[in-house]
Amino acid sequence: MTTALEAPPPLSPMLVRLAEERATGALLRDHGTLYLAEGQVVHAESPAAPGLEVLLTKRLPREGWQEAFDRAGPCGRVGRFLVDSGRLADGELELAHLGALFDAAFFALAPGSGPTRFRHGVAHWMGPVRPVSATVVARECQRRRELLDELWPYPETDNSPVVRGDPSVHVTRRQQDVLDLADGVRTPADIARELGRPGFHTLIDVRRLAAAGAVTTPRETPEPVPVAMPPWIGQVTEDPDVALLRRLRNALEAL
Structure with missing residues (x-):
């Protein structure tokens, strides 16, 4: 234990x-x-x-x-x-x-x-x-x-563009600053940079807003399609070319 x-x-x-x-x-x-x-x-x-x-x-x-x-x-x-x-x-x-x-x-x-x-x-x-x-x-x-x-145990909001959700949710002044920039294009990192705030603190605001339904990810953003990875990929995790493999996998998922 x-x-x-x-x-x-x-x-x-x-x-x-x-x-x-x-x-x-x-x-x-x-x-x-x-x-x-x-x-x-x-x-x-x-x-x-x-x-x-x-x-x-x-x-x-x-x-x-x-x-x-x-x-x-x-x-x-x-x-x-x-x-x-x-x-x-x-x-x-x-x-x-x-x-x-x-x-x-x-x-x-x-x-x-x-x-x-x-x-x-x-x-x-x-x-x-x-x-x-x-x-x-x-x-x-x-x-x-x-x-x-x-x-909020769903990390998808950390890296995706966020957009306003339920407008009736009560928010703080600090959270309202985040909502004002949640246009469906900006990610939490973009919002943090524009507000001049730490990235982690912005993630806290975004996840709290997501838990309350005040923000969500744009509906037009498709969920990535799982791609079966060949068994040999797991054997080269320490190889420097794994970054290239990741980018190729992400491109396939996007397609």
């Missing part, structure tokens, strides 16, 4: 191994990238999660980010430059960076997000801000996934 004190299963065995080896570089997956320094996670990026420059748009205009990137990006010290130049307070940068890190890591470490690759020695232009252990990152990703499943 699993007890509350037992650790959840690792979401990426390679991440666990790299942490034990105190590796430095970039862990690349289909849904995002984790940057490690001495085995600790120092930054994360994902197409599904707005970057730090988006989350801090109201605090720091795009021109400020561009100057910081131009002057400190080549040496990987953008974070330090923002603080030393007075554009951000040290604590403000740290809190925003941790939020962006956990947000992107949640998507990057999603189960079934394809093969994992590691590029040794690669560093992010932000530079070190507040390193986090791989164990903490994995636990937080697991906690967030369980929370989403409790709210």
Whole structure:
């Protein structure tokens, strides 16, 4: 029996191994990238999660980010430059960076997000801000996934365009902001980017709205047709060409 004190299963065995080896570089997956320094996670990026420059748009205009990137990006010290130049307070940068890190890591470490690759020695232009252990990152990703499943156990809404549903459902001001952009074209990631909010927080709003019937996926979007996969595909899950196989399968399903 699993007890509350037992650790959840690792979401990426390679991440666990790299942490034990105190590796430095970039862990690349289909849904995002984790940057490690001495085995600790120092930054994360994902197409599904707005970057730090988006989350801090109201605090720091795009021109400020561009100057910081131009002057400190080549040496990987953008974070330090923002603080030393007075554009951000040290604590403000740290809190925003941790939020962006956990947000992107949640998507990057999603189960079934394809093969994992590691590029040794690669560093992010932000530079070190507040390193986090791989164990903490994995636990937080697991906690967030369980929370989403409790709210609405149908992940189809996470990646599909969403559209308004029942207009009589009472919603909060924050949820109304999401509804205003639910046009049947934008995905939750698109909505998060336009609102300048973390991707995971937007997923929480979308799943709560879906559970209440306030949003749904467009009816004209067909359900994917299951495609029988040849038995040999399961034998090459560690092969780097599996990403190509996934894209081919998705194309067949679309057809």
